Amino acid sequence: MTIVRVEVNGVQVEREVEARLLLSDFLRHELGLTGTHVGCEHGVCGACTVLVDGAAARSCLTLAVQCDEASVTTIEGLAQNGELHPVQAAFRESHALQCGFCTPGFVMAVTALLEERRGEILSDGEVREALAGNLCRCTGYQNIVRAVQLAAERLG
Amino acid sequence: MATMLARGLGGRIARNEDERLLRGEGMYVDDVETPDAFHVAFVRSPLAHARIRSVDVSAAAAMPGVVRVYTHADLGAHAKPLPLLFPHDDMPYPSTQHPLAVDEVNYVGQTIAMIVAADRYVAEDAAELVEVDYEQLPVVVDYEAAAEGGPLVHDEFPTNVAADSTWRVGDAEAAFATAEVVIRERYVCERSASTPIETRGVVARFDRGTRELTVWDSTQCALPVRSALIAAFGYPEDKLRVIAPDVGGGFGVKGYLLYPEELLVPFAALDLRATVRWTEDRREHFVGSNHQRGQAHTIELAATREGVVTALRDTFLHDQGAYIGYGLITPQIAASHVAGAYRIPNVTVRFLAVYTNKVPVSPMRSVGRPQSNFALERALDRLGRELGIDRIELRRRNLIAPDEFPYPRDGLYFAGYPVVLDSGDYPAQLDAVLEAIGHAGFPEEQARAREEGRHLGLGLACYVEGTGEGPYEGARVFVQPTDGRIHISTGLTSQGQSHATTFAQVVSHELGVAPADVVVVEGDTDAFGFGAGTFGSRAIVNVANAVSLAAAEVREKAIAFAANMLEASADDLELVEGAVRVKGDPASVVTLREIAVAVNPIRYTTLDPSTADIGRFAAAREQPGFGPGDSPALDATAYWAPTSATWAAGAHAAVVEVDEETGFVRFLRYAVAHDCGTMVNPSVVDGQIHGGVALGIANALFERMAYDEEGQLSNASFVEFLMPYASEIPTMTIEHLETPSPLNPLGIKGAGEAGSITGPAVTASAIDDALAHLRIEVKETPIDPARLRELIDAAEA
Numbered sequence: 001m002t003i004v005r006v007e008v009n010g011v012q013v014e015r016e017v018e019a020r021l022l023l024s025d026f027l028r029h030e031l032g033l034t035g036t037h038v039g040c041e042h043g044v045c046g047a048c049t050v051l052v053d054g055a056a057a058r059s060c061l062t063l064a065v066q067c068d069e070a071s072v073t074t075i076e077g078l079a080q081n082g083e084l085h086p087v088q089a090a091f092r093e094s095h096a097l098q099c100g101f102c103t104p105g106f107v108m109a110v111t112a113l114l115e116e117r118r119g120e121i122l123s124d125g126e127v128r129e130a131l132a133g134n135l136c137r138c139t140g141y142q143n144i145v146r147a148v149q150l151a152a153e154r155l156g
Numbered sequence: 157m158a159t160m161l162a163r164g165l166g167g168r169i170a171r172n173e174d175e176r177l178l179r180g181e182g183m184y185v186d187d188v189e190t191p192d193a194f195h196v197a198f199v200r201s202p203l204a205h206a207r208i209r210s211v212d213v214s215a216a217a218a219m220p221g222v223v224r225v226y227t228h229a230d231l232g233a234h235a236k237p238l239p240l241l242f243p244h245d246d247m248p249y250p251s252t253q254h255p256l257a258v259d260e261v262n263y264v265g266q267t268i269a270m271i272v273a274a275d276r277y278v279a280e281d282a283a284e285l286v287e288v289d290y291e292q293l294p295v296v297v298d299y300e301a302a303a304e305g306g307p308l309v310h311d312e313f314p315t316n317v318a319a320d321s322t323w324r325v326g327d328a329e330a331a332f333a334t335a336e337v338v339i340r341e342r343y344v345c346e347r348s349a350s351t352p353i354e355t356r357g358v359v360a361r362f363d364r365g366t367r368e369l370t371v372w373d374s375t376q377c378a379l380p381v382r383s384a385l386i387a388a389f390g391y392p393e394d395k396l397r398v399i400a401p402d403v404g405g406g407f408g409v410k411g412y413l414l415y416p417e418e419l420l421v422p423f424a425a426l427d428l429r430a431t432v433r434w435t436e437d438r439r440e441h442f443v444g445s446n447h448q449r450g451q452a453h454t455i456e457l458a459a460t461r462e463g464v465v466t467a468l469r470d471t472f473l474h475d476q477g478a479y480i481g482y483g484l485i486t487p488q489i490a491a492s493h494v495a496g497a498y499r500i501p502n503v504t505v506r507f508l509a510v511y512t513n514k515v516p517v518s519p520m521r522s523v524g525r526p527q528s529n530f531a532l533e534r535a536l537d538r539l540g541r542e543l544g545i546d547r548i549e550l551r552r553r554n555l556i557a558p559d560e561f562p563y564p565r566d567g568l569y570f571a572g573y574p575v576v577l578d579s580g581d582y583p584a585q586l587d588a589v590l591e592a593i594g595h596a597g598f599p600e601e602q603a604r605a606r607e608e609g610r611h612l613g614l615g616l617a618c619y620v621e622g623t624g625e626g627p628y629e630g631a632r633v634f635v636q637p638t639d640g641r642i643h644i645s646t647g648l649t650s651q652g653q654s655h656a657t658t659f660a661q662v663v664s665h666e667l668g669v670a671p672a673d674v675v676v677v678e679g680d681t682d683a684f685g686f687g688a689g690t691f692g693s694r695a696i697v698n699v700a701n702a703v704s705l706a707a708a709e710v711r712e713k714a715i716a717f718a719a720n721m722l723e724a725s726a727d728d729l730e731l732v733e734g735a736v737r738v739k740g741d742p743a744s745v746v747t748l749r750e751i752a753v754a755v756n757p758i759r760y761t762t763l764d765p766s767t768a769d770i771g772r773f774a775a776a777r778e779q780p781g782f783g784p785g786d787s788p789a790l791d792a793t794a795y796w797a798p799t800s801a802t803w804a805a806g807a808h809a810a811v812v813e814v815d816e817e818t819g820f821v822r823f824l825r826y827a828v829a830h831d832c833g834t835m836v837n838p839s840v841v842d843g844q845i846h847g848g849v850a851l852g853i854a855n856a857l858f859e860r861m862a863y864d865e866e867g868q869l870s871n872a873s874f875v876e877f878l879m880p881y882a883s884e885i886p887t888m889t890i891e892h893l894e895t896p897s898p899l900n901p902l903g904i905k906g907a908g909e910a911g912s913i914t915g916p917a918v919t920a921s922a923i924d925d926a927l928a929h930l931r932i933e934v935k936e937t938p939i940d941p942a943r944l945r946e947l948i949d950a951a952e953a
Contacts, residue, residue: 034187035180037404039353040438044874047353075180084178092174095839098847099652100177101184101354101404124887132881135874137352137405138652140846140911141882 006067008033009077017064023057024048026064027074035075035104039135046134049105050074056112075104078111087111090151091144098138106134110148114155122152165665165902168839172656172672182402185357185374186435193359194223196421196434197279199269199286200444201261204297204513204867205309206290208259208268216271216285221278224428225286226270226420228256234388234423238414242483247319247509251310252481253516255416255423260293262309262478263514264867265443267416272424272432295867299475299510300452309478309511318480319509323491325567326502328458331467335458339539343531344936345916347450347475347861348854350520351879352651354404355436356445358417360425371398371422376411377689379647382681384414385422400679406651407851408520409445411691412482417444442872447861448486448520450475453531458502463545463553467502470494470531474524475517476509482518484509489622490524492570493913496532497582497618497805498554503568513867519691521851522909525621526916530937533617533917537924538933547921548590551618555582570801571625571692577803579895585807585829586618588891592827593809601811611816612824615922616809619913623832623906624697624802624899629687631699633663633706634791635714637756638764640749642667642674646699647687649679653695653908654843658836662700662902666707667714667748669734686795693804693906700836701796701900709792717751717790721773746773748790756788757781802897802905806830808849808918810886814926816948819941821857821923823886831893833905842890845911850885852915856937858884878940927951 005014008031015030024041027033027050036059039047043061050059051073078085084092087110097103113130122130127148128141136144176182213225228235237252257268269286273279294307302309302316309316332338359372369391375381375398382398385391403410417434425432436444451474458467474487487507494505536554540547556563558581568575594601598614605612631646644659660674677683688694711731718736719726722744729736737745746754753759753767754776761767777786811824828845835841858878862871871877896903920934923944930951936943 028187032189033180034184035182037184037354038186039355039404040874042438042873042875045353075178079179084175088178091178092170095171095843097171097174097177097652098654098843099352099354099405100173100182100402101352103177104180107178128882128885132883135353135879135881137350137407137851137879138847139843140848140850140888141885142846142888143843145882145887 002065004065004068007071009073019063019065021064022060023062023064023067024059027059033074033076037101037104039102045102046109047102047105049108049134051108051112054112054115056109075107078107085111086154087114087151090147090154094143094147094150096139096143096147102134102136106136106144109134110151114152118155122149165661165834165836166838167661168837169657169661169671171654172660173654184354184402184404185359185372188359188372190359190361190431190433193431193433194272194274194428195276195279196424196432197271197276197283198267199271199283201257201264201266201268203261203290203292204264204295205293206261207293208257208261209289209291211269212287213269216282219278219282219285221274222282223272223274226256226424228254228258231255234419238416238419238481239384240481240483241413242485244319244484246321247484249313249315249318251479253416253479255419264869265515270420270424272428295513297512297514297863297865297867299450299473299512302512303473303508303510309513316511317508318476318511319484321484322504322506323568324504325565328467328469328502328504331502332456332458332469335466336461337459337543338456339535339542340454340456341535341538341935342452342454343534344452345449345527345530346938347447348859349447349861350407350409352405352407352409355438355441356410356415356417357435358421359433360422361431362425362429364429368395368397369422369426373398373400373418374403374410375400376406376649376651376691377413378649378679378681379687380413380689381418388419389426398681400649403649403651406690408518408523408691410651411689412446412518438874439872442877443515443869446518447477447515448517449527449855451490451527453527455531455535457535457539459539461543463539463543463550465498465500465554468495468500469504470528471506474507474509476511477514477516478511479516480509481516486517486519486524489570490528492568492575492622493525493620494528494532495565496529497556497620499556500554503565514863521848522912525619525909525913526852526855529617529619529913530916530920533914534920534935537921548616551586552583555586557583570622573800576800577620578800578897578899580803580805580831581893581895582618582805585805585831585893588829588893589616589807589809589827592829592889592891593811593825598811611814611926612811613814613922613924613926614809614811615918615920615925616807617914617917617921618807620803620805621693621910621913622801623693623804624798625692625694626798628795628797629698629702630684630793630795631702631706632684632791632793633703633710634789635710635748635752637752637759637789640747640752642669644674644676644703645683646678647684648690648695648699650690653690654837654840655695658696658840659699659703661836662703663707666704666711667734668732669748693908696836697802697900697904697906698796698798700904701902702794704902705794705796706792709794710790713790713792714748714751717755717776718746720776720778721746721751721754723774751776752790755790796900798899800899802833802899804832804905804907804910806910808914810918810922812919812922812926814923819944819948821944823853826886826888828888829891829893830910831895832907832910833895833897834903835892835894838892841892841907844907845890846888848909848911849888849915850880851912853885853919854880856916856919857940858938860938
């Protein structure tokens with residue numbers, strides 16, 4: 001067992017965990033943050049995407065112990081003062097989700113993307129290429145692309 | 157063309173579901189908290205066909221942390237085959253699987269033993285310690301070989317052909333005998349799967365105090381699962397509750413009744429008097445949850461030299477996999493749609509459902525329609541080339557005209573109903589999609605690209621979709637007696653179809669309240685006791701009409717009570733924005749909430765300032781107090797039972813660019829013209845179409861179940877199974893037509909599966925067009941780069 005100290009959604013937590021414990025399981029089962037979903041457990045579907053020190057990471061391919069002294073943001077930590085994050089709001093306005101299972105992973109990946117490319121105008125093709133690490137079976141991606149463009153516009 | 161929106165429905169409003177899901181507050185089965193639960197792992201067959209000589213669980217059972225190991229012998233009364241849902245006279249050899257294999261396994265992934273342990277890690281470790289002694293049996297993977305003989309999947313039957321069915325409309329044989337032109341070709345579609353991003357899962361909690369069994373199941377059909385479990389366990393109906401909470405996509409695969417795990421996990425909870433849970437992993441989903449799409453059609457068209465199709469004959473083989481629990485629904489739906497949007501007066505369609513040593517098949521989004529659509533639309537393109545008639549003109553000559561509805565096809569059946577296409581404007585759809593794709597300017601665009609050495613092609617195809625099957629669905633609409641919000645409960649489940657928004661819009665239309673203030677509760681057998689579930693593009697047709705009827709009754713009741721409260725005549729009242737008021741006197745008004753409070757003689761008005769002065773109104777009832785037959789609630793329950801299917805329809809077109817060197821196909825644009833009658837929320841319909849088109853493209857270009865000769869699924873992960881990302885899917889334009897169905901009060905037709913019907917046919921048509929100089933004809937899906945290169949090589953040789 002190893003001690004891991006990690007800041008999750010702004011709150012410092014300390015837990016004793018097995019070295020093999022996945023970050024996704026740590027978040028879901030140790031901390032009860034079930035908004036992070038697991039769709040494939042082999043790093044392809046992107047549903048489990050969270051931010052580790054601001055960068056998008058697959059929590060199913062990351063060990064909890066790797067996040068020692070790191071800052072992790074999950075979907076539960078995105079809204080500020082009760083208000084949806086601009087990416088979340090854009091998803092809602094654009095009908096960019098249906099069943100909602102892949103949504104947290106998309107929202108986190110898009111949040112990182114727009115942070116990284118702030119100020120850029122992203123074409124449809126660029127957005128689609130940038131999203132090509134997250135699978136969705138419901139939406140055909142079209143409204144997700146619109147939501148990304150809307151959020152990019154608002155974030156400036 | 158587009159008619160007036162029926163009775164004010166049709167707002168493109170944001171969804172009631174989204175805020176919660178976007179905050180990570182959804183609750184899917186794996187999110188259910190069960191601190192003291194045991195966890196399940198299954199021992200699954202690594203072989204496609206084998207006799208089981210023995211199963212030794214002793215090492216697994218002895219492992220620390222293992223609670224119990226079950227094999228077939230431990231199931232007692234449940235050691236019997238899972239149900240056959242739809243027996244049929246044409247199916248003499250039905251076989252369903254046992255929850256845990258008895259002495260034979262018939263596909264890789266079949267459940268053999270269930271481990272219940274303290275946690276999943278231990279359960280998985282123990283599963284590896286179970287020793288199964290197998291005697292390998294010959295494997296049959298190819299369904300055409302299986303149909304012709306091959307090794308038998310079930311040696312108790314004389315054949316692998318589970319069923320052989322023929323449907324006839326008119327006299328195709330006579331029409332072929334006198335036909336001026338006949339074409340014949342074979343078209344094949346590969347296996348794929350629904351592949352929701354959330355896998356399946358079951359949590360079953362036995363409460364030792366109340367003896368209640370609560371089952372959370374990621375199913376599309378909570379009420380049927382409850383019925384099945386009650387029947388299987390002989391358990392009291394009032395003690396067994398099934399909850400389908402948020403479900404992360406279904407697309408058919410979660411509507412199978414029953415999977416072994418759906419019986420076994422609740423069984424273990426009852427047996428151990430504990431909470432037991434299982435979440436499928438992705439590999440398990442590939443080999444333990446049903447597939448679909450594998451069919452080979454040999455289709456013939458008889459026509460005049462002017463291109464009028466006089467008859468169609470189609471004989472197809474349907475790859476059923478190892479068992480046939482869902483009966484013949486999939487091939488029957490393929491057969492019922494085989495003549496598409498065209499007049500074709502004479503049809504003979506015959507299908508053989510064939511066992512193979514592969515994962516069983518049950519309905520997946522569009523269920524058989526894409527395969528028969530591929531065969532028909534490909535055959536029409538071929539006929540056009542044969543006759544020298546443009547493929548669009550050929551379609552125009554055969555499309556059913558708007559004045560020909562209702563258009564019956566006596567002899568074909570969909571969901572138990574005779575096929576009668578009820579309404580639509582198919583030629584207008586074709587015009588709309590051609591306009592949207594830029595057909596008029598395409599020849600020039602194509603020629604220009606050709607000069608640059610690029611090969612562009614335009615594809616198009618039409619489709620119809622039987623929707624809205626029965627037997628019925630219902631809804632209860634009521635104004636909650638204390639907080640006054642409008643509440644809808646149904647027997648459905650939701651996997652992303654936006655019911656909490658669209659049903660709220662229907663109530664909003666009837667009662668004038670804001671859709672955001674309407675609460676929709678479903679996916680819980682305690683919320684509503686009757687119904688089937690969410691599948692077959694049936695939810696909106698049946699439930700929106702039931703909601704509408706129930707809401708209308710609530711409205712009448714509200715006006716009657718309000719008439720008493722406002723001391724006015726009911727004829728002088730109107731219901732506007734959630735309140736009943738005297739026409740022309742807006743100050744004389746009582747809200748639905750106040751009515752709900754006033755009508756209930758047992759209430760707590762003084763604690764809530766907004767209802768504290770309810771006494772300013774007269775009594776809600778004419779007689780004092782509460783009389784016999786009175787209800788304390790402003791509520792109504794209604795059902796809708798369709799007399800026939802509603803037939804939606806549409807046309808798709810696409811422009812693709814084919815790279816001759818690599819065989820890679822890229823979509824430049826994609827257009828849809830679609831008519832599902834009245835739309836409750838066009839943005840929701842758009843979303844259904846977008847997702848459907850993406851699946852159609854996936855089936856056309858990417859997805860296959862890569863079984864090897866030993867029956868091993870060699871691509872059972874998202875690494876090798878090529879599900880498209882955003883980068884593979886084009887932007888679509890959608891033209892909505894809105895021809896209300898005459899078959900229900902709201903004029904609605906279903907929309908869930910339309911989008912995924914015709915993608916394969918459109919894509920193939922576009923590739924043919926792009927490579928017309930090589931005379932390539934795509935006859936199979938998926939048409940991946942390697943396969944297309946083979947066709948190009950063959951054409952060039």
